[in-house]
Amino acid sequence: MPPPKSLADPEVQSVFASAPPKHTFHPSPGGWDDQVLYFLLPDRFSNDLETGYKDHTGATVSNGSTPKYERGDYEDAIRTDTDAAKWRTSGTIFNGGTLKGLKTKLGYLKRLGVTALWIGPIWKQVAKLETYHGYGVQNFLDVDPRFGTREELIDLVKAAHEQGIYVILDIILNHSGNVFEYVADNPHYNGDTFDVKGFYDKNRTPDIPLARIDPSRYIDDFPNAAIWPAELQDKANFTRKGQINGDGWDRSPEYLDGDFFDLKDIALGSSNPDNFFATNALKALCQCYKYWIAYADIDGYRIDTVKHMGDGPTRYFASVIHEYAQSLGKDRFLLMGEITGSRAFETVEATGLDAALGIGNVQEKLWRVPKGQANPDEYFDLFRNALYLNKGSHTWFRDKVVTMIDDHDQVWRGGYKGRFCSEGNGADLVVAAVALNLFTLGIPCIYYGTEQAFDGQGGSDEYIREAMFGGKFGAFRNKNHHFFDEASTTWIDVARLAQVRKQEMTVRRGRQYLREIAGDGVHFGYPSIIGGSRMRSIIAWSRLFANEEVLIAINSDPGNQLSVWVTVDREIHPEGNKLSLLLKTGTGQVSPSLAVQSVNGRSVVQVTVGPGGVVVYK
Numbered sequence: 001m002p003p004p005k006s007l008a009d010p011e012v013q014s015v016f017a018s019a020p021p022k023h024t025f026h027p028s029p030g031g032w033d034d035q036v037l038y039f040l041l042p043d044r045f046s047n048d049l050e051t052g053y054k055d056h057t058g059a060t061v062s063n064g065s066t067p068k069y070e071r072g073d074y075e076d077a078i079r080t081d082t083d084a085a086k087w088r089t090s091g092t093i094f095n096g097g098t099l100k101g102l103k104t105k106l107g108y109l110k111r112l113g114v115t116a117l118w119i120g121p122i123w124k125q126v127a128k129l130e131t132y133h134g135y136g137v138q139n140f141l142d143v144d145p146r147f148g149t150r151e152e153l154i155d156l157v158k159a160a161h162e163q164g165i166y167v168i169l170d171i172i173l174n175h176s177g178n179v180f181e182y183v184a185d186n187p188h189y190n191g192d193t194f195d196v197k198g199f200y201d202k203n204r205t206p207d208i209p210l211a212r213i214d215p216s217r218y219i220d221d222f223p224n225a226a227i228w229p230a231e232l233q234d235k236a237n238f239t240r241k242g243q244i245n246g247d248g249w250d251r252s253p254e255y256l257d258g259d260f261f262d263l264k265d266i267a268l269g270s271s272n273p274d275n276f277f278a279t280n281a282l283k284a285l286c287q288c289y290k291y292w293i294a295y296a297d298i299d300g301y302r303i304d305t306v307k308h309m310g311d312g313p314t315r316y317f318a319s320v321i322h323e324y325a326q327s328l329g330k331d332r333f334l335l336m337g338e339i340t341g342s343r344a345f346e347t348v349e350a351t352g353l354d355a356a357l358g359i360g361n362v363q364e365k366l367w368r369v370p371k372g373q374a375n376p377d378e379y380f381d382l383f384r385n386a387l388y389l390n391k392g393s394h395t396w397f398r399d400k401v402v403t404m405i406d407d408h409d410q411v412w413r414g415g416y417k418g419r420f421c422s423e424g425n426g427a428d429l430v431v432a433a434v435a436l437n438l439f440t441l442g443i444p445c446i447y448y449g450t451e452q453a454f455d456g457q458g459g460s461d462e463y464i465r466e467a468m469f470g471g472k473f474g475a476f477r478n479k480n481h482h483f484f485d486e487a488s489t490t491w492i493d494v495a496r497l498a499q500v501r502k503q504e505m506t507v508r509r510g511r512q513y514l515r516e517i518a519g520d521g522v523h524f525g526y527p528s529i530i531g532g533s534r535m536r537s538i539i540a541w542s543r544l545f546a547n548e549e550v551l552i553a554i555n556s557d558p559g560n561q562l563s564v565w566v567t568v569d570r571e572i573h574p575e576g577n578k579l580s581l582l583l584k585t586g587t588g589q590v591s592p593s594l595a596v597q598s599v600n601g602r603s604v605v606q607v608t609v610g611p612g613g614v615v616v617y618k
Contacts, residue, residue: 003124003142003150003223005215006230007287012141015294026161026297028325028332029116032354033399034508035166036113036438036498037445041120041408042147043094043132044467045448046101046484053484056107056163066470069481077472077479087479090472091462093130097469099148103156106163108484112451112491113498116166118302120408122147126177127224128204133408133465134170135304136177136263139228140288150295157296168300168334169292173285173317174308175263179227180238181206187242189258194240199226199233210235229284232266237281239265256310271310273350278316286320293325293333300334302357307340311350318352336402336443340411348400355443357402362442364412366405370433371424372535372556375528380514380541383441398509403442405433406450408465419449419456419464427453428558428612431493431585435614438497439507439543439552446494449475452483453490493585493614500583500616507552507616510545517564521599521606524567538609540566547572551579551594551617555609561588563608568596570603579605579617586613593617 004012029035051064078084099122109117121134124142134144143150157167183195199208202224212233213226227233244258252271259265268282278286292298301321306314318335325333336355339347344356365379410417421427430453437444449456449468454475456464466475469482485491501507516524517540527537536557543550549572555562573579575598584590588610594617596603609615 003139003228005141005222005228007141007284007291009229012291015291025328025330026166026299028299028330028334029166030332031399031509032116032300032332032334032443035116035443036501037116037118037168037402037404037443038109038112038114038448039118039120039404039407039445040102040448040468041097041133041465042099042102042122043097043120043134044465044473045097045469046105046482047096047098047469047471048101048104050469050482050484053105053482054107054111054486055104056110058107058111061104066480066482068485069470069474069476069478069483073476073478073481075477077474078477084477087473087477088458090479091458091465094132094146095467095471095473097147097467099143099152099156101469103152103159105484106159106165108486110163110165111486112446112495113502114165114446116168116299117160118168118445119170121170121172121304122153123172124223124228126179126200127202129178131177135172137172138177138179138226139223140232140285141229141291142223153296157298161297166299167296168302168336169298170302170304171289172304173266173268173282173313174305175260175265176227176232177264178262179264180210182240182242184242188245189242189248189254192241194242196235196240201225210238229288231284231287232281234280237267237279237284239267241265255308260305260308268309268313269316270312273312273315276312276316278313282313282316286317289317289321290324293321293330294328299330300336303335303337303353306337306347306351306353307343311347314347314351314353322352345400355400355402361412362401362403363405363407366403366433366437367420369539370429370436370554370556371426372529372537373424375526375535376514376539376541377526377528379436380440380512383512398441399443401442402445403437403440404445404447405430405437406447406456406464408447408461410464416459417456417461417464418459419447419454421453421455422457425558425612426455429556430490431497432554432556432612432614434494435497435552435554435585436539438501439616440541441512444501449483451491451494452485452488454483496583496585497614504550504582504618506545506548506550506618507543510543510548510550513542513544515540515542515551516567518604519564521565521604524565524602536560536562538562538564538566538607540564540607542568544569544572548618549573549579550582551605551607553607553609553615555586555611555613558612561608561610563606565599565604566607568603568605570601573603574598575603577603581615582618583616584610584613586610588613590615
């Protein structure tokens with residue numbers, strides 16, 4: 001069936017008009033903080049050509065053509081300058097991942113402990129451009145054919161639901177792809193509205209008037225010209241202010257009205273949520289994303305560039321989508337917003353979004369604390385429940401922030417970019433970092449490839465977007481080898497961490513406390529960096545819930561086993577109590593149980609953790 005051109009299309013209207021009864025839609029989870037999210041870019045995950053991986057039943061697939069990566073394949077794509085140049089270029093273009101390929105890896109994800117998939121944008125991209133990441137949308141009512149079809153999206157979501165996995169789609173409201181050309185050459189924001197030559201046709205010639213297209217005149221240009229659905233084609237739907245300047249990303253109204261480089265800013269309405277009136281463009285986009293919920297049974301959306309939309313449009317969208325999802329029985333449809341800068345919590349509070357994507361301080365501390373590059377209290381203090389005392393501070397709650405170590409933007413790093421494992425003994429400490437992520441407050445998310453210790457070395461965005469299926473741009477400077485290896489030590493340890501999180505409600509919903517430690521059992525304090533050197537210490541914290549305590553400890557020293565005395569809750573654990581080992585990673589010998597002792601009025605236990613390891617006691 002051809003994709004619809006308009007929201008008035010009979011197929012679109014039939015989805016709205018004949019939506020099945022509520023109970024036929026996949027219900028929302030009881031709490032999103034119970035879930036483990038997994039983010040991937042569809043172009044970089046799977047192309048369904050791999051061999052030697054396990055399907056959803058656990059059986060080994062042997063009819064593919066791409067073998068599994070082995071250690072000897074390291075950097076085999078860059079052995080000559082010519083090969084290295086080809087590998088680097090491949091990182092800037094479409095690589096061939098598909099929805100069909102993703103469907104075949106649901107077993108891999110379920111066994112890892114993933115319960116919710118966050119899939120990068122799948123919408124139809126601007127023709128002839130290499131926006132492999134998915135953020136250059138041309139048709140908001142169609143799936144990009146390089147990823148698959150609308151029917152394959154339905155199949156993927158259904159299969160994921162059968163595996164107990166929710167599906168969250170990445171969506172864009174702030175801008176479209178590069179769908180028209182200005183008269184001025186490369187204009188930048190100066191407050192003026194710029195003249196436009198026209199929409200690009202299928203050959204990238206800007207000769208289609210910036211107005212509702214006459215289908216009889218431009219019939220051959222669909223679907224690779226202009227913008228769709230047709231309701232978005234009016235000139236007033238774009239701000240037409242030119243690109244945001246290098247120093248204008250935080251300057252109002254420039255950051256609200258300017259273009260994201262060559263992506264075209266959509267006019268959504270005033271940033272002020274009071275007495276807000278939605279533009280026709282915003283109303284059309286709301287209809288588009290309501291359509292996808294009903295069409296494919298989607299469970300949530302991650303909203304791109306929320307900061308640049310403004311509170312007014314964001315609150316309107318959140319209200320419309322939540323109400324529609326609830327009418328289908330999806331009472332906790334997730335809306336998480338990408339909110340850069342310092343207003344993340346304030347934006348969630350003002351707009352009705354469910355959660356903020358915790359980039360910035362949360363991600364930075366998750367990265368630095370396990371490496372001993374930041375004091376642990378810098379991370380734990382982000383979550384202190386001091387809303388009424390610190391209204392304007394970073395005040396976070398367990399289900400209001402999505403936390404992750406790596407992501408595909410790394411806004412907080414600024415210049416040189418690389419994954420957690422690219423530096424600072426990352427490969428030796430990545431399991432400890434994942435433990436900090438999974439066992440502290442927030443909705444945890446794993447960035448694809450972290451479970452295989454991808455390093456993302458290279459310095460810019462494309463290098464942290466390696467292809468899991470290998471292809472021309474595989475991880476570790478490799479090509480034509482896939483990385484769906486369930487026997488790798490990192491994968492096994494991450495899966496074990498996720499299993500403990502699943503079975504222990506306390507580590508999902510409990511209060512958390514960074515614990516004081518002592519090397520001598522007498523002088524207690526929070527672990528910290530001394531003299532500017534890298535901290536090599538045990539970092540311990542507790543999650544408390546319904547009179548139960550789970551104690552987690554990680555070792556930021558990748559080379560040595562460490563032992564310290566750790567404070568535990570005195571009311572729950574009087575002297576003589578014991579805590580039993582739930583999980584241990586890494587090398588070294590640790591005790592299967594810890595006896596609680598009383599020291600100067602506090603309850604303490606002696607904890608041993610292997611190099612870069614993790615222990616969990618209950």
